[in-house]
Amino acid sequence: MSQVRLRFSPAPTGSLHLGNVRTALYNWLHARHVGGTFILRIEDTDVVRSTQESVDEIQYVLRWLGLDWDEGSYLQSARLDVYLAAAARLVDEGLAYECYCTESEVKERNEQAMHQGRPPGYDGRCRDLSADERAARAAEGRPVSLRFRTPDEGHSSFTDLIRGEVTVEWSTISDFVIVRSNGTPVFFLANAVDDIDMQITHVLRGEDLIDSTHRVLALRRALGHDDQPVYAHMPMILGPGGGKLSKRHGSVSIEEYRDAGYLPSALVNYLTLLGWGPEDGREVLSTDELVAEFELKRVISSSATFDAKKLEWMNGEHIRALPPSELVSAVLPFARIRYGDRLEIRRFEAAVRLAQVRATTLVQIAEQMAFLFTPDDALEIEAASWEKLTKVEAAADILDAAAEFVATCDWTDEIDPRPAIEALGLKPGKVMHVLYTAIEGRSQGLPLFDSISLLGRESALHRLRAARARL
């Protein structure tokens, strides 16, 4: 019985987008579900594009989401000699060869082939060079890259856990570079070597890599390993409208969602559901529940379109499911940034509880309590709300009556100004927005009675009178 080992192996060439994150998530979920090992491996063989900032960001995002790794993170850049040794072995065995074509020459010939209606791909010019020919090219000072010799005929196939048999003709796959002319190994090689050395048992990755699997597997066999890990290619995540997921269609980075007040558990929940669902059809699940339920076999095979609205709804569900004390700490940074020293913890905590069922993001919660931490004279009154207030004929009387009530009521009771309004012969339900506007600056917001109570008698009176005076 071998231990299940999975790895998430991103290239540190930019920020992690939603698709990458879900791949990481599925790897992590499966590892945790079966008690396997989750490995983080940074595939930074492309030294030109890889950056330390990107490595830091990947680690930060995974940690923030709660996707902890058991091994790593490994850096492929630290093992270049291992990959190069493997490549040298392949050359010795005649499975790979030195290629003296330059990048631009290959590109040019490819374009020519396309023009003439021939399929592109390396034309094999350096495939069977004699030792003398190689020496001559080298003497010309030509750069040397290493190419893997792919079979001329036959087909390659492997079994994908969620797609079944995937087959392709070797004739459609040309010899590919495994070591660049600058001496660095390419993804296919490093990937194959590391999956062998790290004894990876399950490879879950994006469907965009499905074609490369044949090449990695061929390398794996060439390196003497006929066994192969279980492959499962996850469907892609599409942007709204079905196109590519891109910045055009709203946020694609996790940090943007964090800053907008999304909970990691909601993101994890939503992303997991994008392509998978539990047998019982439940949708709102905690991360622990997802780990318990996650089943690779239930991963869907068709690509999914990202729906920001549903994510937002789900975030609201997670906000409501959070114990108030945890919600308080989650919202705190958002409130601090907005209200700074004016923030009072006791009122803040009370406001968070009031806002818990009234928001889909932490930012919304923080914003709803703005009136509590704004000086009376600086309270901004929303134009539309004020407009609505002025349309109420008895607005002045309502404000007067409410002020009178607030000035004299028992502060230990619930502060309910409705009787005072009814005394004017008005239906409170229809005109409460007048008071909401005066107290909170908008016609909708946190419950009025609690808001007045939290604000305090003096402040509430001040606002009611200010609104009255402004009429």
Place this chain on the structure above:
RNA sequence: GCCCCCAUCGUCUAGUGGCCUAGGACGCCGCCCUUUCACGGCGGUAACGGGGAUUCGAAUUCCCCUGGGGGUGCCA
């Protein structure tokens, strides 16, 4: 161009030959609850891309078409 993958409401999906006059969720629209807004409850709108074939019977199996996505890199 060539290769690979995919195809149920607008979106996420359930569904593996009869239980489907296709179920759930988001969104949207009503109603109820209600101090506003929400939450919650109830109800409604809306889909098996097209054509063949197999079968007593196809959303479910097979083929073709169409559509979408991916690949075709000295990116991963």
